[in-house]
Amino acid sequence: MNIKYINNWINLLSQDFIINAFLCGAIVAISAGIIGYFVIIRKATFISHALSHIGLPGATGAILLGLPVSSGLFLFCGLGAITITILGKKITDTDIATGSILALATGFGLLFSNMSSKASTTMTSILFGNIFTIYSIQTILFSCFLACLIILLIIFFRPLLLCSLNEDIANARGLPTRLYAASFMIILSIVVAMSIEVVGTLLLFALVITPAASAIAITANPIKSIILSCIFALTSVWLGLFISIIFSLPPSFTIVTISFIIWFIISRLKKLVFQDSN
Amino acid sequence: MAKNFKSANALELKNALELKNACVAKGKKTIWSNSTLTIKPNEITAIIGMNGSGKTTLLEVMLDIIPLNSGEIYILDQKPKKMRSQIGYVPQKYQLSASNVIRGYDALALGLVGNKLGISLSNKYIRNQIYQLADHLQINHLLNRRLSEMSGGQLQKIAVSQALINNPKILILDEPLANLDIQSTNEILTLIQHLKNHHISIFIVTHDLNPVIDLIDGAIYLLDGHAHYLPVKNLKNEKLLSYLYSTKIEVVHTKDGAFIRNKK
Numbered sequence: 001m002n003i004k005y006i007n008n009w010i011n012l013l014s015q016d017f018i019i020n021a022f023l024c025g026a027i028v029a030i031s032a033g034i035i036g037y038f039v040i041i042r043k044a045t046f047i048s049h050a051l052s053h054i055g056l057p058g059a060t061g062a063i064l065l066g067l068p069v070s071s072g073l074f075l076f077c078g079l080g081a082i083t084i085t086i087l088g089k090k091i092t093d094t095d096i097a098t099g100s101i102l103a104l105a106t107g108f109g110l111l112f113s114n115m116s117s118k119a120s121t122t123m124t125s126i127l128f129g130n131i132f133t134i135y136s137i138q139t140i141l142f143s144c145f146l147a148c149l150i151i152l153l154i155i156f157f158r159p160l161l162l163c164s165l166n167e168d169i170a171n172a173r174g175l176p177t178r179l180y181a182a183s184f185m186i187i188l189s190i191v192v193a194m195s196i197e198v199v200g201t202l203l204l205f206a207l208v209i210t211p212a213a214s215a216i217a218i219t220a221n222p223i224k225s226i227i228l229s230c231i232f233a234l235t236s237v238w239l240g241l242f243i244s245i246i247f248s249l250p251p252s253f254t255i256v257t258i259s260f261i262i263w264f265i266i267s268r269l270k271k272l273v274f275q276d277s278n
Numbered sequence: 279m280a281k282n283f284k285s286a287n288a289l290e291l292k293n294a295l296e297l298k299n300a301c302v303a304k305g306k307k308t309i310w311s312n313s314t315l316t317i318k319p320n321e322i323t324a325i326i327g328m329n330g331s332g333k334t335t336l337l338e339v340m341l342d343i344i345p346l347n348s349g350e351i352y353i354l355d356q357k358p359k360k361m362r363s364q365i366g367y368v369p370q371k372y373q374l375s376a377s378n379v380i381r382g383y384d385a386l387a388l389g390l391v392g393n394k395l396g397i398s399l400s401n402k403y404i405r406n407q408i409y410q411l412a413d414h415l416q417i418n419h420l421l422n423r424r425l426s427e428m429s430g431g432q433l434q435k436i437a438v439s440q441a442l443i444n445n446p447k448i449l450i451l452d453e454p455l456a457n458l459d460i461q462s463t464n465e466i467l468t469l470i471q472h473l474k475n476h477h478i479s480i481f482i483v484t485h486d487l488n489p490v491i492d493l494i495d496g497a498i499y500l501l502d503g504h505a506h507y508l509p510v511k512n513l514k515n516e517k518l519l520s521y522l523y524s525t526k527i528e529v530v531h532t533k534d535g536a537f538i539r540n541k542k
């Protein structure tokens with residue numbers, strides 16, 4: 001093990017690529033915190049997990065064709081989201097469809113990475129993420145996306161919540177539930193692709209799902225849940241980044257660890273409080 | 279509740295539900311057809327029939343979730359699409375969707391404003407409406423509890439309150455008594471009884487006629503691929519009920535009311 005303390009970490013913090021990592025990390029964390037809440041209440045955790053794997057062949061395939069990694073990543077996540085929406089009629093019975101697409105996609109990811117040596121080195125950064133390689137232009141695009149997401153949330157929050165929690169009642173009230181489901185999937189696919197750039201395919205769960213799960217464990221007030229979820233995701237990313245810089249550790253590892261620790265402490269505390277009150 | 283009072287007179291002219299030669303299909307399969315019936319307003323109507331006979335389908339037609347294949351349907355003399363905001367609906371699978379992510383309060387708030395754009399679930403208007411109804415139905419203690427931490431009966435009360443909070447003129451309950459014990463069943467029935475004096479037409483899908491037989495004014499029964507209606511006095515008919523449930527049934531009259539049972 002070579003965990004070492006970096007003496008001049010203060011100097012490091014003023015480097016452009018580090019500042020960009022903090023900025024972009026914050027934007028992705030808040031997006032993941034918001035969308036993660038809806039992923040949980042729509043019982044779509046498996047779908048979000050699957051989407052992250054579907055991005056893999058997109059990323060490795062893009063390198064094969066000499067295109068930017070992100071373009072392939074976003075394209076495949078988006079196509080995956082559309083396919084899952086079309087194949088599965090209701091949000092609850094999509095698991096088989098999702099799983100089948102997931103296996104196929106991972107297979108192609110492997111094939112593409114075997115076909116080019118450059119692709120197989122990228123494979124690691126897709127699987128585990130690399131927040132320090134994010135371009136500042138991406139940060140700008142991501143922040144535009146987040147702004148749109150927040151505006152959409154403010155406008156459509158109540159109907160989306162009803163559609164997510166009880167499709168039957170939403171239908172009876174005349175809400176276009178399938179349109180909401182499809183739009184949600186598209187937005188989810190974008191957030192997943194963004195999150196892959198930060199923590200990678202394999203660790204995505206910890207950024208998208210874990211903070212929201214921690215928040216819901218604390219409060220059942222929907223708006224408070226979303227805000228807490230964002231705070232937990234942001235804390236994980238910033239604290240994780242900070243520790244990774246100071247001790248020269250892989251950032252994805254520290255981010256995921258903080259996220260896990262928050263969740264672990266909250267679920268323990270909740271058990272204790274619950275036992276006391278009984 | 280007071281709001282409904284004003285419209286009471288106007289309501290007297292209307293039918294709560296009217297089917298004219300109605301047929302409905304799902305996919306290629308005709309669920310029921312050639313059904314003509316009228317239900318007067320402010321009555322409690324049971325909807326009965328075997329599993330798969332099309333009870334939920336009838337509700338879906340009333341809610342304009344699926345269209346009729348042919349024929350006509352009117353809710354309070356209007357096309358169903360126009361009446362959506364006047365209908366409170368408790369779906370059959372409400373219990374499945376009850377999770378730990380929201381409290382009773384939020385469920386009621388969604389009942390009130392879930393179909394309206396916006397983000398707030400707790401402005402003054404919403405809070406007033408919720409606390410008023412909660413007082414009225416005595417469910418204050420459930421408002422701060424997560425749905426996942428409620429009993430079947432408590433959850434069903436929240437479900438009914440969620441459907442009632444818009445002051446609907448029609449209340450539709452799909453199997454509200456399924457999975458409830460006797461006490462919870464009685465609580466829900468008391469709630470429904472209590473509504474009877476509030477100018478609201480109630481439709482209850484039920485597979486068991488007994489708990490509601492003294493409450494209802496009549497029943498729509500789905501038999502042989504058609505929907506029929508009978509007032510309750512004609513419904514207590516052993517021949518009909520035996521045919522409906524495909525087993526020998528007798529109607530027993532006691533001083534506490536009537537009930538039906540398998541004939542030995």
Ligand SMILES: Nc1ncnc2c1ncn2[C@@H]1O[C@H](COP(=O)(O)OP(=O)(O)OP(=O)(O)O)[C@@H](O)[C@H]1O
Nearest residue numbers: 304305307309327328329330331332333334335336
């Ligand atoms: N999408 C579909 N395509 C074809 N047939 C369908 C479809 N959905 C349901 N059905 C059929 O429609 C019929 C009526 O269903 P419905 O849910 O209305 O029955 P129900 O009377 O409510 O039954 P239960 O008592 O079990 O709730 C059933 O026989 C069912 O098999």
Ligand SMILES: [Mg+2]
Nearest residue numbers: 333334335370
């Ligand atoms: Mg049914």
